[in-house]
Structure formats: structure tokens, C-alpha cells
Amino acid sequence: MATIKEVSELAQVSQATVSRVINGHKRVSEANRERVHKAMKELGYRPNSFAQALASNRSNSVGMVVTHISGNFFGPMLHTVEETLRAQGVHLIAASGYDDLEKERDAVRFLLSRQVDALILHTNALPDDEIIELKQQGTRVVVINRFIPELAEDCIRLDNELGGYLATKHLLDLGHKKVAHISGPLLYEDARDRFNGYRKALDEHGVEFDPRLIVEGSFMEDRSMPVIEKLFKRDVEFSAVFCGNDNLALQVYDWLSQNNYIPGDQYSVIGFDDMAFARHLRPRLSSIDFPIITMGKLAAEYALDKDSTRQRNSNLRLEPSLMARDSSANRRC
Template identity: 50%
Template sequence: MTLITIKEVSDLAQVSQATVSRAINGHPTVKESNKLKVFEAIKKLGYKPNSFAQALASNRSNSIGMLVGTLDGPFFGPLMHNAENIIRQKNMHLIVTSGQESRTKEVDSIAFLQSKQVDGMIIHSDKLTDQELITIAQKNPAMVILNRYIPELDKQCICIDNELGGYLATKYLLENGHTKVGCITGQMSKIDSRDRFQGYRNALAEFSIPYDTNLVIEGRFDHQGNHEVVRRLLSRDNGITAIFCENDNIALAAYDICNEKNLSVGDDISIVGFDNDTYSQHIRPRLSTVNFPVVDMGLEAAHAVLAMIDKKSYPFKKRLVPELVIRDSVKKIK
């Protein structure tokens, strides 16, 4: 494939190379007749402008940086995919890096994105403090923060009501007659875990059921160690008839250990998850869970950061609402 040069465009259009460059970058001094000649030549030759040269001319990198927790999994995968779809429609590129549950790596990742002179950033941070994110936002005004609410950055945050989600999951179990409801949290260092746990406690309080620390245990949002955590919870002989798992990965581990202990999910024990991952409707019994609108979060984040870059207003949804998805993993008891 032969690379078409700006000189060939200028020769065909019979204008200077400087005029071609100005026309491509929308410079107002270019005559309309010359502009038409340039774009006709570009179309005929199939010329593709050099992105680096365009960036120099427009003072933009035509890229957006994104910090996520990890580069795999059923949450971050759809988040990145849907954000990138919108960004590519604007002929821009998404540069993604991950924090890997390390404060040092999160700081390093943001410094890396800034070194690339990205036009805007989408940040999902577990380890940085509110003040640290406020300081970063002051230097990077086109910045969207995901899954976290900081009052000082009210117009830059997109989050889900995790507390409401935890409440809906636990309330559903209580409404079905369960009074000994266990809770397996994610890492309590994560704000998602703490908010979902607060929702669990809110539901217990509403039904006048005393909070029992014996019914709660800390797990992880990934797959590491959750099987042993479920074993420990079920070995406490605490009369648990239902478990609220703070994400669907934890629920999968609960299914495995219940099978190991000859407990039938949806009969001997009831389980509700959180996230509504794809596999939750394919395991048996199908998992009742709380839907996390991760697709919406990715789309809204992309639209919001693009609007900030162009200094335009965009009425994005700052607080996404979780919904309970009822399937077959909960039994009603008297």
C-alpha cells in the first residue's frame, strides 16, 4: 500500500502544502474555493492526515486516557468496550491502564496518561483519596470519575447507588421469610463493598432484625479465595438460610461450596448476587441478582468526557440506579 503524502495532495489541488495543512485543521483563513480543491484531492487520492501532525496543529492528542482496576473481568471489560465505542466514533482513541489494587500503580498510571498529553481522562480509582482526585481534576478539567461520588467534583462523577443495591438484594431475601441472612462482602477497602454492606444493614434495620457479625464475612470481588470464605461462613453453624453475595463472582463460589456440602441452591439455601454478569442467567438455578448498569456507565463516561473536552454541556446521568433481577435462586419460606 502506497502512502499518500501532503505534497501529492497539494500538487493535485494546485495549492501550497501550507494551505492543505490549514484546510485539514479547519483554519478560518483558507478560502472556500481552496478548501474545496483540497478535500476533492484528498478524496481522490485517499490521503489520511498524520495524526501526530494534526495533534501539533490543533494542540490536541485526539486521545482519552482511562484508569481501571484491572484489564479483565465481567465489569471492566464492558466498561472499557462501551466507552471506546463512543470515543472511536469521534475519531479519537482510548488509552487504558490499570491500577491493579495498588495505590502506587494508580498514581503511576495517571502520571503515564498525563505524559501522553491525553485530552481527557476517565478514572476508576479504589486507592486514591478524594483530595488526591480533586487535585488531579484541578490540573485536568476534562476528567470523569467513575463509581464514586466526591461532592467537590459533583459535575464530574458518575456512580451507581451501591447502597440501594445492597438494600434491594437483602430486602428481597427478608421479604421471602429469611431472617438469618448472611453477607459475603467484597474487599472492605473498596467503597463499593462498604456501600453494599450498608444497604444490607439498612434492610435488616427496616425489618427489625438485629445485626449479627457472625453472619458476615469478607470475600473478594475477583475469584481469589472466595471458596474458603464460603466454607468458613457455612461452618459457623449459625442457621443461615440465605446469603447476599456482594458480586456474582462470590455467588459462583457459593454455588460450588453449596454443591460440595450437598445443599441445593434455591431450596436448602437461597442466594442473591450483585452485578448481573452474563453467566448469572446461565448457571442453574438461574441467579437472582442486582443489575449494575455497567454498559450505561461506559457510555455516559465517554459522552461526558467528550463534552468536557469541547467545553459543551452534556446532561449525563450522574447517579445510575440498580435494579433487582429476580430469577430462581431464592426460596420463599414461612
Template identity: 40%
Template sequence: MATIKDVAKEAGVSVATVSRVVNKSPKASKAAIESVNAAMQKLGYRPNANARALVSKSTNTIGVMVGDVSDPFFGSLLKAVDTVAQAHQKHLLIGNGYHDATTEKEAIDLLINNRCESLVIHSKGLSDQELLQFAKEVPGLVIINRHIPEIADRCISLDNQHGANLATEHLIAQGHTKIAYINSEHDIDDSHHRKAGYQQALHAHGINFNEKYCAEAQPTDEGGEQAMIDLLSRNLPITAVVCYNDYMAAGALSALEKQEIAVPKDISLMGFDNGLIAKYLHPKLSTIDYPIQTMAKQAAELSLALVSGNSSMTKGTIFQASLIERSSVIKQESPDS
């Protein structure tokens, strides 16, 4: 990693000048600030030797960035990483990214500058190139729930397209052809891939895709309810719905109940994630199992192995989702109208 001397040489200034710029001294000229900042960015240098501490000094801390700690999905992820951390006598430092590029970058910078030698990063806002740069700088960085080919051995992800395809195939196997899809409105690969999986299943069975059967909203129960109300307002002959996640499915169920539309008698419903809520809805929700705890444990173990130089550790993995059958889906008996 670059040293302060490397920065000084690149910028064409003295080490003292670099120090003044880093410490925001009023004695640093505008020209010096610009040249030093450009040199630090080019070389990937971090002030106060925090980056070098990643290699030379352990802080017994695993840094984790998630979308939002208030989301139960990320709570499960954090719990799994913490289990690994405790087994290795380490602690967690947590940051929220909120699927926003600027916020994610700030969170990762904070984790690095606090000398986290291992990082488990759930990023949906930053570009592949930005994450590749972080991965180059931090040997112990592992990406979860995203696949970047250039660092595939440091990515733990789920085949989201296969999962949504599996959910839609299950409904088709039960005789449904008028299948709606409720998606997250977030512009992230998860929502794109899951919708693609839904479309893939329709195409495989000769069912025409119709955008009118799709609605988008925030990936929450409120969003799911809003999207279901939107779909119902279109007066479509829907017999089944695939939802982006279990919380959207819960919201869709609420909207259907308010309209006295019975699940699964009138409309069958599929979720995604197999979160805790899926088992306690009425009817119990058929869904797609997302093994986030297993994935998070593997990500944490891989991160620690990368830091220690343990090359025998299992590398990146693309997990496959599985179908969980409960009570919210039944066979479509009558022919489509």
C-alpha cells in the same frame, strides 16, 4: 495552564535550566533539579507541553483507566465508552489501575502525557484530593463509579448502599432472617457501602447484625467459594446469602454444591452487578442490576462535552440499582431455628 516560563520564574532559574531538568541533562545541578521539580509540582506543569495540548490541540483520543481489563465488568465499561468514541470518530487509550494508588497515578499520568483530551477514570486507590488535582489539571476528566462532592458534576456513580439494601430487603421479604454476607476484601468504598446496605436492611427489620455471618475474600469466583466454605465451617443456621458480586455468588454456589446444599431449596443466593454470568448459572442468579454500560456511555459523552465547552450536557449522576429476580431465591417456609 502553567508554561515553561512560569516554571522558570517560580524556580528562580532560566528557561534553559528548566529544559535541562526536564530532559534529564547531566548538566543540571542537584539544586536546579530540586527547585524545578518543586516548581513543576506546585504549578501542575507537565513536560513537553502535553498538558497544554489538552487545551490547544485535539488528539482524537479518549483515555480510559479501569481496575483490570480482564474483568468482564470493566470489559462492559470499555465497550460502552468505545461505542461513544466511534460515534465521535475517536479512539481509546486504556490503562489498568488495579485499585492501587501508585499504579493508578502512573496510568493517569501516562494517559495525560499521551495527550488524551478526554478521560474516563475508574479509581479506587487514589484519594479524593489526588483526583481533585487531576480534575483541576484536565478539564475533560470524568470519574466513574465514585462520587466526590467537590466535583459532583463530573462524577457518574451508583448508589451501592441502596443496591445491597435492596438485595437484603428482597431476602427478608421472602421470610429470611438468617442472612449471611460475602464481601470483597478490597478496602474500597464499594465494599464498605454494600456491607452498610446489608446492615441497614437488617436494622430496619429488627434483625441483629452478627459479624460471624460475614466473610471477606477476593471479589472473584475463587474468592466467593473460599468465603462460602468459611461461612459453612462456622455451623451457622444460614438460610440466605448476599454476595458482593455475581462472580463471588458463582463461587459460593460451587461451594454449596460440593457440600450437597441445594440452592435455593436449602440456601437462597443473591448476586450483584447482573453480569452475563448471572443468566447462565444454575439456578439462574437473582441479582442487583448495575447499569454500567449506561453509566459508561454517559461518562464518555460528558467528558467530550466538557472538552468542547458544551454546558448543556447532562452533568454528573448518581444511578439507582434495581432488583433482578430469577431462580436462586425462594420463600423461607420453616421458622428460624
């Protein structure tokens, strides 16, 4: 394996000049820079990324912690973050936290050990104080889909309460007076906010809140069928269901199909996130659009520390929108 000394000898420059070229210092003449790059290519020299990080105090990488690496929600977000970073010559290193405190901590420790230049955090278990401490210790932190008042300028979130309100109002406007809600885990801020939006829409329409119409599910795939079955078998009437996300709505579709019901006919259904599959289900699923691509792009820009973006979007809260399709229809008498 070639060494810096061999590169310097072939390029006829000092080892210090080679080091400055590798670490991107500007105080190198263009002629010397070209000679070094030519020598590195000829010798097949590859700089040690850890050595570069130590020398320049930058690794040209950003760490990101999400609940799961895969899935209809995190997949597009990760893709957008990586695409935005790569356009600036920065790499993404991602790790899963699985909504587990120790796993989220372990993911953060791993990413910090890789000398990442910033952390993008989509975490639910990690306490606010620990995230605040990361920032105080000098780590550039971007918090997504969550709000921490002490880090307001570093947070990018969705107005989940507005989303829950829009979903429920849509069903009420269609004439449904009994609207059930299958929430995500209510220990999560976004699930609570969507539930609060549901309550707000009921209040505005003069509809009394009925706790029998509420069940708490999981945002993950294929984990909520028991509570969905529990809701439909309760001795309480309803004609529409607001699901806390599209994964829950997909499971409601499964239950309705197994029991010979058609979404939008006997029961109207609306989800949240507007995943790609929502448009391909039959009947097409009504949902609340979560601007995942926008959030991912902004998170990457914040991690790159583009001051103009941060000043424009301090304490940024994105707005969801209603995507009304075939699964929500006028209430049938």
C-alpha cells in the same frame, strides 16, 4: 514517506493550508479541502498524530483507567465507552490500574503522555486529592462508580447502598431471618455502601445484626473460596446469602455444589451486578442490576464534554434494580 510539502505541491495550495486541513480548522474553503484530501490519498500521506495533538491541542482520544481490561464487568463498560466515542470520531486508550496505587498513578501518567483530551477514572487506590489536582491542572476528568464532593459534577456513580438494601430486603421478604453477607473489600466505597444497605434492611425488618454472618471477600474471580468456606463452617445458622457481586455468588455456587446443596433450596443466594452469566446459571442467579451500559455511555458523553448532558446529570447517581430469579426462594422450615 510523503511530506506536507509534497501534498501542498500536488494540491497546489500552501503548506499552511495543508496543515489547517489536517488539524480540522474551519477557515479552509471546501475546494481547497477536497484538493488536499485528494492529494493526501494519492500520495499515501498519513498525518503525525502527535504533531496534530501539539498543533491543535487535541488528540481526539480519551484515556480510561479501570481495574482490569477484561472481565464480565469492565468488558461491556469499555465496549460501550469506545462505541460512544468512536461515533464522534474519538478513540479510546485504556489502561489497567489493578487497584494498586503506583499502577494507577503509572496508568494516568501514561495516558497523559499520550495527550488524551480527557480521563475517565474507575480507580480505588488513587487518593481524592490527586484526582482533584488533575482537574485543577486542566485535565478533563470523569470519575465513575465513586464520589468526590469537590468534583461532584464530574462523578457518575451507582446507588450501591440502595442495591444492598434491595438485595437484603428481597431475602427478608422471602422469610429468611438469618441472612449472611459476603462483602467485597470494605476499603472500597462501593463495597461499604452495599454493606450499609444490608444493615439498613436488617434494621427496617427488626432483625438484629450478627457480625458472625459477615465475611469480607474479593470482587475478583476465584479469590474468595477460603472466606466462603469459613462462613459456611462457622457455628452459626443462616438460610440466605447476599453476595457483594456476581463473582462472589458464582463461588458460592461452587461451594454449594461441592457440598451437595442446591442454590434456592437449602440456601438462597443473590448477587450484585447482574452479569450475563447470571441468567445462564442453573438455577438462574438472582442479582441486583448494575446499569453498566448506561454508566459507560454517560462517562463517554461527559468526556466529550457535552454541556447539556452535564447540566442534566450533575452529581449523577444511577439507581439499581432487583432481578429476582430461581436462586432466591421462600425460606423452608
